[in-house]
Amino acid sequence: MSTPEHESPRPVGGQDVGGPQPYGSTPPPPPPGYGQPEYGQQGYPTQSMPGPPPWAQYSSPTGALGTMRPTGMIILLFFVTLGIWGFVYYFQTHEEMKRHTGEGLGGIIALLIAVIFGIVSPFLLSNEVGRLYERRGQAPPVTALTGLWFFPGIFILVGPFIWFVRTNNALNDYWRSQGVTRTSLV
Numbered sequence: 001m002s003t004p005e006h007e008s009p010r011p012v013g014g015q016d017v018g019g020p021q022p023y024g025s026t027p028p029p030p031p032p033g034y035g036q037p038e039y040g041q042q043g044y045p046t047q048s049m050p051g052p053p054p055w056a057q058y059s060s061p062t063g064a065l066g067t068m069r070p071t072g073m074i075i076l077l078f079f080v081t082l083g084i085w086g087f088v089y090y091f092q093t094h095e096e097m098k099r100h101t102g103e104g105l106g107g108i109i110a111l112l113i114a115v116i117f118g119i120v121s122p123f124l125l126s127n128e129v130g131r132l133y134e135r136r137g138q139a140p141p142v143t144a145l146t147g148l149w150f151f152p153g154i155f156i157l158v159g160p161f162i163w164f165v166r167t168n169n170a171l172n173d174y175w176r177s178q179g180v181t182r183t184s185l186v
Helices: 071-080 084-101 107-116 118-135 144-149 159-177
Strands: none
Touching (some): 071 084, 071 159, 107 118, 118 144, 144 159
């Protein structure tokens, strides 16, 4: 018995051996159990593997440690100096984080951004503090979204205080976990 030239021979059982298929023909069904999870495995859909965790892209910090700052005292200094201490705070914290990690804005750029584009500074500071935690493989307690407490949170009057307390406490907790015991304002 001969088969036509455009068809490939079929083994007993009707399964194809992988030869060329004639135009317009339907491919054979997959073997039984193909694509199903093996016994004891979860049946999750197949997806591409996720990339490395966010902290894996950063080098581990090796620079100088920063200083813890008492939250209440910073708020008091902000009011006594009519807001000037806010610029000092942005400069100091960004400069310490840059010295510690070797990455980030640094004090001068953070100060320029605070003076020219002041509304973005809370978002940037919270983001930088959150990245300190990500570098260690921990979930960040604050992110850039924490800056939403500052703006538009300013319209509920307590929003900026909530932002500052959360961000400053997260930064203090980070420095404390690195072994910093001293508290300072300058």
